[in-house]
Amino acid sequence: MPRPRFHRILLKLSGEALMGQGQFGIDPATVASMAGEIAAAKEAGHELCLVVGGGNIFRGIAGAAQGFDRATGDYMGMLATVMNALAVQNALEKIGVDTRVQSAIPMSSVCEPYIRRRAMRHMEKGRIVIFAAGTGNPYFTTDTAAALRAAEMGCDALFKGTSVDGVYDADPKKVAGATRYDSLSFNRVLADDLKVMDASAVALCRDNKIPIVVFNIRQPGNLAEVLAGRGIATIVQNEE
Numbered sequence: 001m002p003r004p005r006f007h008r009i010l011l012k013l014s015g016e017a018l019m020g021q022g023q024f025g026i027d028p029a030t031v032a033s034m035a036g037e038i039a040a041a042k043e044a045g046h047e048l049c050l051v052v053g054g055g056n057i058f059r060g061i062a063g064a065a066q067g068f069d070r071a072t073g074d075y076m077g078m079l080a081t082v083m084n085a086l087a088v089q090n091a092l093e094k095i096g097v098d099t100r101v102q103s104a105i106p107m108s109s110v111c112e113p114y115i116r117r118r119a120m121r122h123m124e125k126g127r128i129v130i131f132a133a134g135t136g137n138p139y140f141t142t143d144t145a146a147a148l149r150a151a152e153m154g155c156d157a158l159f160k161g162t163s164v165d166g167v168y169d170a171d172p173k174k175v176a177g178a179t180r181y182d183s184l185s186f187n188r189v190l191a192d193d194l195k196v197m198d199a200s201a202v203a204l205c206r207d208n209k210i211p212i213v214v215f216n217i218r219q220p221g222n223l224a225e226v227l228a229g230r231g232i233a234t235i236v237q238n239e240e
């Protein structure tokens with residue numbers, strides 16, 4: 001069954017997707033190619049805002065495992081998302097797309113602070129707003145930031161662009177033969193503890209009736225396909 005098309009979307013880009021074939025950091029060619037796909041989505045008439053992850057640089061939980069204080073590690077992770085946001089902004093502006101980066105941790109010499117009404121105005125003017133520094137709070141992730149900003153911006157859906165092509169009944173990177181869902185309910189994701197996204201993000205989308213579309217952003221051309229309601233992806237939504 002074709003999935004619905006959505007007009008205003010929040011696109012969550014996993015930090016890992018920016019690594020390309022590398023194991024760490026930012027691959028400029030990968031970021032440029034993603035920017036091209038985002039620009040095409042805008043050309044196709046979608047209103048877009050972005051949340052960028054930081055897993056290609058630093059995750060607080062990994063830092064804690066190495067002996068960092070968890071909250072300090074989380075702040076380091078949030079700063080990593082700012083670097084990624086600037087890289088995506090740079091790539092978009094190189095191809096003529098008007099953007100603004102807004103950070104949940106104010107850093108006025110680098111980018112705008114997050115101001116909801118200002119972000120809305122940017123979107124009305126056709127700019128792509130890139131939300132950086134997650135929620136600004138430790139013990140959260142950029143998935144929750146994506147759900148929060150999607151609700152605040154009145155988005156019709158949250159598209160999670162990641163390194164797997166949907167939600168499976170178990171982590172497909174760990175369990176051979178895991179089965180992919182085409183669609184499933186928020187409550188099923190939570191009840192089965194499916195870890196493709198953290199529970200707080202899923203609950204926030206459920207409570208605000210924002211469908212989540214999980215798809216593989218690493219596959220060239222996939223963003224356009226999935227936005228058009230085609231291609232391989234999983235839609236998570238409320239039961240009818």
Ligand SMILES: Nc1ncnc2c1ncn2[C@@H]1O[C@H](COP(=O)(O)OP(=O)(O)OP(=O)(O)O)[C@@H](O)[C@H]1O
Nearest residue numbers: 014015016053054055162167168170171173195196
């Ligand atoms: N049931 C499941 N279905 C699909 N993927 C799952 C599932 N359980 C765990 N995963 C894992 O979830 C990950 C998707 O999250 P992702 O890697 O995009 O992390 P992120 O924290 O959102 O981004 P970042 O790379 O910025 O940290 C995949 O790597 C996948 O292996």
Ligand SMILES: O=c1ccn([C@@H]2O[C@H](COP(=O)(O)O)[C@@H](O)[C@H]2O)c(=O)[nH]1
Nearest residue numbers: 053054060074077078134135140141142
């Ligand atoms: O609201 C937030 C968002 C993120 N963090 C920290 O940043 C890293 C990177 O984000 P990912 O979602 O893993 O890509 C995350 O591991 C946290 O350490 C945060 O503290 N608060």
